[in-house]
Amino acid sequence: MRDRPSVTAAWVAAWRSFGVLLPEEARLADDPYGARFARATGLFRTPALARALFPQRALVYMQVRTRVLDDALRGFMRDGGAQVVLLGAGFDCRALRFAHELEAKHATVFEVDHPATQARKREVLAGDVGAKTEYIAWNFEERDMSELPGALAERGHDASKPTLTIWEGVTMYLSENAIDASVRAMRDYSGPASRIAFTYVDRALIEHPTARVRIVQRLVAGVGEPFRFGWDPHDLPRWLAARGFEVKTDDSMRDLSIELLPERFVLHADDAGRRIATAVRT
Secondary structure, X not given: OOOOOOHHHHHHHHHHHHHHHXXXXXXXXXXXXXXXXXXXXXXXXXXXXXXXXXXXXXXXXXXXXXXXXXXXXXXXXXXXXXXXXXXXXXXXXXXXXXXXXXXXXXXXXXXXXXXXXXXXXHHHOOOOOOOEEEEEXXXXXXXXXXXXXXHHHHOOOOOOOOXXXXXXXXXXXXXXXXXXXXXXXHHHHOOXXXXXXXEEEEHXXXXXXXXXXXXXXXXXXXXXXXXXXXXXXXXXXXXXXOOOEEEEEEEEHHHHHHHHOOHHHHHHHOXXXXXXXXXXXX
């Protein structure tokens, strides 16, 4: 796996931040921090690349994705949850964006990610004060995931209490073995009433990509982060049940965009192969 910060994480952070460029009715989430990571990777030194990476379609898609996972966090806190694990955190800035709400619950955010990406994030955000955050450097392909619950415990995580794990924009880049080990680790550190909220790609889209998806696959493979894994949505409930979780929701981006966006923006986020699911610990 890479020894440098994730490039795709920087793209995602920038897409979140540049949602402010959309018409007001398409703005579903606000992230004033994300553009810093695009600058840190030098994207703005290549204007043609920047224009290609930040079309309206990408910005709308990220608004929907961010809003759905933000709502999962809000719901968890509303129900009394106070432990949040960002698994493969990338440049997720929820500890800053939701600092007030998290602090009101005396919550702790545990950020688990590749050492190089995590180091870049801490460097870029140095001086910003958010909710209480514990950083755990972790290489998902090389470390034994069965050790993650212990590493979390060393930083104050309590496996007997509810935890929300947000697993955003990660699963498609991992091997099937790493996916399996990650979910089993989640089960082991998740107490009763724990939840997971995660994005994934329909396996059919990886095995039989559309022309647009093939372009995306080549782009991410070119920066060393190729698509590797997808679930069959019909098989997901059985797969997760065997590992201690019950699926509660599993929605395509098309369905979510219809729910959240004015009709004229739905086409921009209409991607049935990209999905967001939630599950609870059984």
